[in-house]
Amino acid sequence: IAGITQAPTSQILAAGRRMTLRCTQDMRHNAMYWYRQDLGLGLRLIHYSNTAGTTGKGEVPDGYSVSRANTDDFPLTLASAVPSQTSVYFCASSDSRGSGANVLTFGAGSRLTVL
């Protein structure tokens, strides 16, 4: 089934540890995104990639890094996790970013708890 796969589904992590959330899509979409979703707040963009080999910062990039070595994969790394990074993380993809009718397809999410 075409779509986006995220891993892990859920993780509890000690503060200060390094963590990589994985995201793979099989739709050959050019653009990919990482969002975090916190109670009472809208989805907030962490980082994005318009196409393989390029990345950009979103609204809340501090403490996070991404890479886009190929079209399908877009991992998100927390170099040294802090409790404020406890959240649900969604990876998403779309055909392109530079248009209005840019429908996003989301992965199932990764629930991260930092203690």
Place this chain on the structure above:
Amino acid sequence: GQNIDQPTEMTATEGAIVQINCTYQTSGFNGLFWYQQHAGEAPTFLSYNVLDGLEEKGRFSSFLSRSKGYSYLLLKELQMKDSASYLCATVDSNYQLIWGAGTKLIIKP
């Protein structure tokens, strides 16, 4: 600044009609999306409006007034499976999505 407002929670009865409002202030406008998100799941696309007026898609319709910075999602013949959060998002002049916090819709029998 950029801002999206929608009610935090709404309750409706199975079989009835409910309207979920969204007001926005963004730098530039390139359209407005509605997404549905069931608890513990990913958001899924419902509708996209870029011109004024009503777009109907089965039991769901979405309306846009650009001059008023206003949209609504209309759900008819409500079913229990419509219990979910409904997310409003606008596309600004940089084609960046600005998301509202979502409206949690509770359907009662």
